[in-house]
Amino acid sequence: xxxxxxxxxxxxxxxxxxxxxxxxxxxxxxxxxxxxxxxxxxxxxxxxxxxxxxxxxxxxxxxxxxxxxxxxxxxxxxxxxxxxxxxxxxxxxxxxxxxxxxxxxxxxxxxxxxxxxxxxxxxxxxxxxxxxxxx
Amino acid sequence: xxxxxxxxxxxxxxxxxxxxxxxxxxxxxxxxxxxxxxxxxxxxxxxxxxxxxxxxxxxxxxxxxxxxxxxxxxxxxxxxxxxxxxxxxxxxxxxxxxxxxxxxxxxxxxxxxxxxxxxxxxxxxxxxxxxxxxxxxxxxxxxxxxxxxxxxxxxxxxxxxxxxxxxxxxxxxxxxxxxxxxxxxxxxxxxxxxxxxxxxxxxxxxxxxxxxxxxxxxxxxxxxxxxxxxxxxxxxxxxxxxxxxxxxxxxxxxxxxxxxxxxxxxxxxxxxxxxxxxxxxxxxxxxxxxxxxxxxxxxxxxxxxxxxxxxxxxxxxxxxxxxxxxxxxxxxxxxxxxxxxxxxxxxxxxxxxxxxxxxxxxxxxxxxxxxxxxxxxxxxxxxxxxxxxxxxxxxxxxxxxxxxxxxxxxxxxxxxxxxxx
Numbered sequence: 001x002x003x004x005x006x007x008x009x010x011x012x013x014x015x016x017x018x019x020x021x022x023x024x025x026x027x028x029x030x031x032x033x034x035x036x037x038x039x040x041x042x043x044x045x046x047x048x049x050x051x052x053x054x055x056x057x058x059x060x061x062x063x064x065x066x067x068x069x070x071x072x073x074x075x076x077x078x079x080x081x082x083x084x085x086x087x088x089x090x091x092x093x094x095x096x097x098x099x100x101x102x103x104x105x106x107x108x109x110x111x112x113x114x115x116x117x118x119x120x121x122x123x124x125x126x127x128x129x130x131x132x133x134x135x
Numbered sequence: 136x137x138x139x140x141x142x143x144x145x146x147x148x149x150x151x152x153x154x155x156x157x158x159x160x161x162x163x164x165x166x167x168x169x170x171x172x173x174x175x176x177x178x179x180x181x182x183x184x185x186x187x188x189x190x191x192x193x194x195x196x197x198x199x200x201x202x203x204x205x206x207x208x209x210x211x212x213x214x215x216x217x218x219x220x221x222x223x224x225x226x227x228x229x230x231x232x233x234x235x236x237x238x239x240x241x242x243x244x245x246x247x248x249x250x251x252x253x254x255x256x257x258x259x260x261x262x263x264x265x266x267x268x269x270x271x272x273x274x275x276x277x278x279x280x281x282x283x284x285x286x287x288x289x290x291x292x293x294x295x296x297x298x299x300x301x302x303x304x305x306x307x308x309x310x311x312x313x314x315x316x317x318x319x320x321x322x323x324x325x326x327x328x329x330x331x332x333x334x335x336x337x338x339x340x341x342x343x344x345x346x347x348x349x350x351x352x353x354x355x356x357x358x359x360x361x362x363x364x365x366x367x368x369x370x371x372x373x374x375x376x377x378x379x380x381x382x383x384x385x386x387x388x389x390x391x392x393x394x395x396x397x398x399x400x401x402x403x404x405x406x407x408x409x410x411x412x413x414x415x416x417x418x419x420x421x422x423x424x425x426x427x428x429x430x431x432x433x434x435x436x437x438x439x440x441x442x443x444x445x446x447x448x449x450x451x452x453x454x455x456x457x458x459x460x461x462x463x464x465x466x467x468x469x470x471x472x473x474x475x476x477x478x479x480x481x482x483x484x485x486x487x488x489x490x491x492x493x494x495x496x497x498x499x500x501x502x503x504x505x506x507x508x509x510x511x512x513x514x515x516x517x518x519x520x521x522x523x524x525x526x527x528x529x530x531x532x533x534x535x536x537x538x539x540x541x542x543x544x545x546x547x548x549x550x551x552x553x554x555x556x
Binding site for chain 1: 264286536537
């Protein structure tokens with residue numbers, strides 16, 4: 001298999017609403033510019049499968065099927081300690097390359113341009129073809 | 136499988152001709168990207184016109200002329216824009232105004248396809264780029280088809296192909312058959328790329344995977360093309376044999392719901408006897424010539440498996456001997472792992488298990504699920520079912536293949552149930 005897909009999940013450890021909103025304008029702009037440029041670079045290298053940012057956890061609802069199969073929802077989760085901010089799916093030649101991309105995302109600029117170094121969870125997507133199964 | 140309607144016959148012909156035409160055009164214009172665009176347009180024109188108007192007398196010449204005209208037009212438009220008319224003159228060789236004779240095309244066309252293959256598998260390119268470019272330029276697959284086969288968006292694959300073309304341009308690879316030494320060096324990369332394309336296709340045939348069968352077929356076709364040009368090369372012959380002998384088991388490899396079926400449990404009546412016969416003949420011929428390489432030995436191992444009428448008839452001592460040879464040719468720890476299985480089959484499970492300890496220390500293998508799979512199998516074989524269940528489950532958690540995970544979990548569950556009963 002020449003390439004393997006990985007899901008890079010950007011988790012945010014802050015409390016309450018995504019704290020990006022409280023940054024000074026120039027820091028927010030620098031952060032957004034970094035993210036857009038990052039996505040463009042991954043696209044140009046032929047490694048980007050998909051990338052999306054997610055709305056904040058104050059918009060999130062948890063859904064479960066009820067006894068009649070109809071959805072039951074709950075939420076909001078104000079006390080959430082860690083949540084998914086967004087993700088990238090990449091198609092790369094080695095796990096090292098996926099880690100490299102994750103590290104670059106992790107270092108996105110925060111307040112005063114200081115790298116956030118936020119944790120990015122890297123998970124392999126299942127789909128690789130099975131090799132010959134052992135007898 | 137292939138229907139013989141006029142449309143599909145034309146499609147087949149175009150796929151055969153594409154790399155030869157592309158090779159001829161690149162040889163004349165020295166610009167990979169422009170040549171590729173021009174040939175794509177010529178192929179599209181042919182796909183549209185030929186079914187309606189019938190095949191031209193010389194399909195290769197027809198495509199070549201259309202592509203050359205297209206590239207000439209482009210060069211003219213470009214130079215006009217830059218007011219550099221003299222460039223046109225230098226870009227359009229006089230012989231292009233004439234249609235070359237069919238004999239001429241026949242002679243150079245085939246070698247051009249081979250040169251193209253070497254160009255696309257250049258070591259300067261990343262493996263993923265080389266695979267994509269080979270399928271596009273030599274295989275004649277569209278970007279959309281390649282993207283679908285690798286389950287990535289078309290934009291991703293388009294970027295990968297365009298990077299590969301830039302890589303070729305930047306590395307200054309000349310369009311010519313490399314020298315004999317250089318060819319021997321680069322042949323390794325070519326075979327590797329073809330083997331990767333094949334492996335990608337040789338997988339469980341459920342849902343999306345249907346497209347991937349085409350990849351195995353394409354890899355086989357390109358390897359045949361290479362073998363036709365380099366029949367004396369043992370490793371090319373070995374790889375072709377390995378593909379045939381592996382592909383022969385395709386129909387038996389997966390169950391009705393896409394689950395993987397291991398070799399000993401496969402219904403051997405589903406194996407393709409014709410492909411096995413051809414593969415065995417090829418590997419026998421290659422091995423008789425001396426200078427043994429890895430693909431030949433792997434093909435020989437596949438041949439021993441394929442020639443056993445029942446799993447219990449498998450000649451394990453011979454397979455073990457072949458793994459000993461393979462160990463000397465390769466430092467791949469996977470080979471050592473597979474050899475441990477052969478040792479277990481010849482000398483008993485405990486002998487095989489004893490070999491796994493040292494492999495545990497190899498960083499390339501220690502985290503790999505395959506080590507757990509082999510350990511689980513050998514533990515099961517040794518009757519240590521409880522331990523086997525542990526390792527089957529551990530392997531299931533580590534594999535990235537869904538059919539394999541399902542197989543391992545089922546295996547663990549079966550053993551666990553048996554233990555309780």
